[in-house]
Amino acid sequence: MPVKRCCYGCCKTDSRYPERMVGVFFIPFPKPKTQMEKCLIWIKACGRPHSQFSVSRITKDTYICSKVSKLYLSLIQID
Numbered sequence: 789m790p791v792k793r794c795c796y797g798c799c800k801t802d803s804r805y806p807e808r809m810v811g812v813f814f815i816p817f818p819k820p821k822t823q824m825e826k827c828l829i830w831i832k833a834c835g836r837p838h839s840q841f842s843v844s845r846i847t848k849d850t851y852i853c854s855k856v857s858k859l860y861l862s863l864i865q866i867d
């Protein structure tokens with residue numbers, strides 16, 4: 789199974805550490821190929837420097853975790 793890590797700012801959710809995963813689930817990041825606009829909004833919301841995190845870093849294994857999903861819900865509409 790591939791390692792899932794949350795790409796949000798300083799969030800430490802990581803599927804290699806079960807103790808960080810209690811009650812948490814992962815939400816796949818919108819893919820630039822199919823949802824470029826949404827992808828860009830999410831990247832911006834992650835608040836990380838462009839050099840660390842940008843469209844080119846998004847893969848099929850890029851996720852955010854449900855810990856930060858409330859923040860996302862306030863910023864974007866999850867359809």
Ligand SMILES: [Zn+2]
Pocket residue numbers: 794795796799800801852853854855856
């Ligand atoms: Zn997270």
